[in-house]
Amino acid sequence: MSRQLFWSLVGVILVSLAVLVACATPTPVTVEVTREVVREVQVTVEVPKEVRVEVTKEVIKEVPVMARSILYNSYAGDPKPRAFDEKTIADWNAAHPDMPVEASIIAHEDFKQAIRAYLTADPAPDVLTWFAGNRTRFFVRRGLIRDISKMWADNKFDEVYAPGFKALATTDGKQYFLPTSYYWWAIYYRPSLFEKAGITKTPETFDELLDACAKLNAVGITPITIGARFKWPAAGWFDYLNMRTNGPQYHIDLTDLKVPYTDEGVRKTFANWRRLIDAKCFIENPAAFDWQEAIDPMVQGQAAMYLMGQFIVDSYPDELENDLDFFRFPIIDPNVPIGEDAPTDGYFMSARARNSEGGEAFLAYLGSREVQQRAFEELGRLPTRTDVDISKASPAIQKGIKLIQSADFIAQFYDRDTTPPMAEAGMDGFLRFWDNPDDLDQILADLEAERQRILAEEGQ
Amino acid sequence: MSAPSAASFGRHIRVEGWEFTVSVLVGLGCGVVLLIAVVFLPWWGDNLTLNAARIVSDNLYGAAGALTAPWLWLLPLVTLLAVVLGLWGALKSDYDGVAAAGMTLVGLVGLSYFLLTFDRRTTSPPGAGYWLALLACLGLVGQFALAHPRVIVAVWGRRRLPWSLPKSAWPLVFLLPPLLLYFVWIIAPTVYTIYLSFTDWDSVSDPRYIGLRNYVYLFTRDRNFTESLINNLRWLIVFITVPTTLGLAMALIFNTEMRGGRWYKVSFYAPLVLSLPVIGLIWAWVYNPRLGLINQFLMQVGVSPLPGWLGDRRLAIWCVIAAAVWRQVGYVMVLYLAGLKNLDPTLLDAAMVDGANRWQLFRFVILPLLAPVTTIIIVISIIDSLRAFDLVAIMTRGGQSTQVLANFMYMEAFNNYRMGYGAAIAVILFLISLVFIGFYLSRVVKEELEY
Numbered sequence: 001m002s003r004q005l006f007w008s009l010v011g012v013i014l015v016s017l018a019v020l021v022a023c024a025t026p027t028p029v030t031v032e033v034t035r036e037v038v039r040e041v042q043v044t045v046e047v048p049k050e051v052r053v054e055v056t057k058e059v060i061k062e063v064p065v066m067a068r069s070i071l072y073n074s075y076a077g078d079p080k081p082r083a084f085d086e087k088t089i090a091d092w093n094a095a096h097p098d099m100p101v102e103a104s105i106i107a108h109e110d111f112k113q114a115i116r117a118y119l120t121a122d123p124a125p126d127v128l129t130w131f132a133g134n135r136t137r138f139f140v141r142r143g144l145i146r147d148i149s150k151m152w153a154d155n156k157f158d159e160v161y162a163p164g165f166k167a168l169a170t171t172d173g174k175q176y177f178l179p180t181s182y183y184w185w186a187i188y189y190r191p192s193l194f195e196k197a198g199i200t201k202t203p204e205t206f207d208e209l210l211d212a213c214a215k216l217n218a219v220g221i222t223p224i225t226i227g228a229r230f231k232w233p234a235a236g237w238f239d240y241l242n243m244r245t246n247g248p249q250y251h252i253d254l255t256d257l258k259v260p261y262t263d264e265g266v267r268k269t270f271a272n273w274r275r276l277i278d279a280k281c282f283i284e285n286p287a288a289f290d291w292q293e294a295i296d297p298m299v300q301g302q303a304a305m306y307l308m309g310q311f312i313v314d315s316y317p318d319e320l321e322n323d324l325d326f327f328r329f330p331i332i333d334p335n336v337p338i339g340e341d342a343p344t345d346g347y348f349m350s351a352r353a354r355n356s357e358g359g360e361a362f363l364a365y366l367g368s369r370e371v372q373q374r375a376f377e378e379l380g381r382l383p384t385r386t387d388v389d390i391s392k393a394s395p396a397i398q399k400g401i402k403l404i405q406s407a408d409f410i411a412q413f414y415d416r417d418t419t420p421p422m423a424e425a426g427m428d429g430f431l432r433f434w435d436n437p438d439d440l441d442q443i444l445a446d447l448e449a450e451r452q453r454i455l456a457e458e459g460q
Numbered sequence: 461m462s463a464p465s466a467a468s469f470g471r472h473i474r475v476e477g478w479e480f481t482v483s484v485l486v487g488l489g490c491g492v493v494l495l496i497a498v499v500f501l502p503w504w505g506d507n508l509t510l511n512a513a514r515i516v517s518d519n520l521y522g523a524a525g526a527l528t529a530p531w532l533w534l535l536p537l538v539t540l541l542a543v544v545l546g547l548w549g550a551l552k553s554d555y556d557g558v559a560a561a562g563m564t565l566v567g568l569v570g571l572s573y574f575l576l577t578f579d580r581r582t583t584s585p586p587g588a589g590y591w592l593a594l595l596a597c598l599g600l601v602g603q604f605a606l607a608h609p610r611v612i613v614a615v616w617g618r619r620r621l622p623w624s625l626p627k628s629a630w631p632l633v634f635l636l637p638p639l640l641l642y643f644v645w646i647i648a649p650t651v652y653t654i655y656l657s658f659t660d661w662d663s664v665s666d667p668r669y670i671g672l673r674n675y676v677y678l679f680t681r682d683r684n685f686t687e688s689l690i691n692n693l694r695w696l697i698v699f700i701t702v703p704t705t706l707g708l709a710m711a712l713i714f715n716t717e718m719r720g721g722r723w724y725k726v727s728f729y730a731p732l733v734l735s736l737p738v739i740g741l742i743w744a745w746v747y748n749p750r751l752g753l754i755n756q757f758l759m760q761v762g763v764s765p766l767p768g769w770l771g772d773r774r775l776a777i778w779c780v781i782a783a784a785v786w787r788q789v790g791y792v793m794v795l796y797l798a799g800l801k802n803l804d805p806t807l808l809d810a811a812m813v814d815g816a817n818r819w820q821l822f823r824f825v826i827l828p829l830l831a832p833v834t835t836i837i838i839v840i841s842i843i844d845s846l847r848a849f850d851l852v853a854i855m856t857r858g859g860q861s862t863q864v865l866a867n868f869m870y871m872e873a874f875n876n877y878r879m880g881y882g883a884a885i886a887v888i889l890f891l892i893s894l895v896f897i898g899f900y901l902s903r904v905v906k907e908e909l910e911y
Contacts, residue, residue, distance in 0.1 A: 229771075287859065288770045
């Protein structure tokens, strides 16, 4: 019996392995990337260990002090940002053995779900990562975010943070948020594929974009890839098409629920979107891929463009990065101001923070020039401080900064500019439109109904 | 001397005047209290994460800024020994005297830690765990005295212990802990969810009573709700037909003696070993229109245009259900195999003697005899299809018209932060399940009466 059991177990393991091998045949390129990532994590993990041992010895000799740890919850779950976060914490702990940071770093998506539990828990974490815009205002209105105006004033952040970012941190004249980094959105493309299709310069107008699509289609290359299985990449297209068609102010009014979704302006936006779909600009079945899977066709030379945030380079194979460039989303109406999506990340303190003193000190450290300089050099995240030295940056980064600086308006991204239920309904609508553009009237009526419902609930 | 104690179990060699069983049980209780104090309660100050176990591990690990507490490792040791001795004494009543004496010694060791650290109170205020552990150590030392009837008389004023209950009360005593847990974790949350479904709670502000508005909106205005209901219905219909028939067919095939039959059984059962999220990830790769297994195969065969699977609104929900069926078939097969093994061979022989052909044998003998198994399988399938969540959450997050009630509830409550609305969906899901569970229970009760 036990021998039979043994063979059954062996069988189960072999079958599962076979299934895994059969299903997961990743491209060789992807495998390379995975290896690289593992190496990096191992390197950074060793650093805090060395530091810690020395510090502990010191403490034991000293008078025993009550360690007042700082609870820090972070969504830097991806390998590179995570390594950066761990290094930052190790540096802080080495300098402040009496106030060590206890970090909990979890995946981005999970963090978004868990933050309400964090904020209403007891003890609540002292310092948390979060997004500027509607996402922060929501918690401020409910009294869950601590007023950090004093920390801003004490550290003279007014003098070194660009005014736009101070405005982003401020609600009703007080600072609640510490914006530390942002990234740009743009159309990423492979110059070699453009060359192959005979496109000599990157599209600057909508017609040029349609022309590029036609040329790429003619040589059998999918013009634009997108992975919208989890919806949000489609919202990038809506943001840009709407801002380029109607101007950023209209877009921000729409996401603030001040403009009905059945408005003529929204219809114009979708009409432009439809021109792209009808011209077969997009990859087939966009909703079948997640955003990282949609990079594969680009890597394999089968697709040329991808409207994505700057973080695409984190997932793009390093050895192909010299054949990756980006350009500003083409102009549709030259008479409207130019808006760009530049989602801003940062930190805040929860209103129920236990260790408010330590939390503020850690917050000031996270907003310091030293940390931003490192974030800039190691992650390529754009600094919100004006005193960070950017002269050594790569041409791509310099180009990105210029892209944002030349914009008239900075938006946060659809699901950060509007309320969560509206974002969910809206993104679902965008995909329904993508699937069947003829259904537009019904989709817009549904979105308008959702807007009315949210307004009615908030009005009470 | 006879001090009858209902807490004494089994054979008992009694030393004149000493009743060790009570002491051992009290000591065991102290051990458990010690365990809770060391692992869960704050040791210094009121920082919950700074418990004794954590401080010990920080010291061993050499964490930055760790509290120095040289003798604290004694306490986990004391806790472990007290619990082990308590269990040993309670289960082997021959040795309960030895166990009680051992626990007293262990308690003394524990107390020595408090003697060593008592003057540290001024620098760092002890927390609840520290004081509770001190009490538990005193209890460990003191329990030995409880063994003597005179002490019992002195403490309670009579020889019989207060916990020598009448025999009829004991079942209740043993039922109480599970009932309490059931109330705290099942009944109370259910009632609270029903209450929340009449509010507009956003998980941050205070809940506000809004009557039936959530339900009215669900049934009159919400497209996602109708979509979820229809998808759950599709899931349910597929689940009670396809895996059941396929599983039965495979069970019939593999029930015969055949070469490598065991291998086939194992390979069809294997998917059940994988967790649902893993299955979701695997199938998301299989469905990938460019690199996935299916389309790679279709491309070789020359099919064009290739289907978009999860990217196709009309196909997506069926793709998800197919992945679920892949897992369910093996499960149903194993249940039917067990049922077939239990069939009475004499009935089959009798049918064959009567000249029944294979189809008649199956239709009129095997299938009716398998009826109880079929009932269980159908009920399991219904419940599994109603609580379908994992695969949808992993594969599409409810997009592409694949929304189901459980994921819809999750999205509304934890993504859109409409807890009241999510609770209303949960209540409806609960009521639907209740219909099937009630039907099943009534069947089971009726059958039990028949036998």
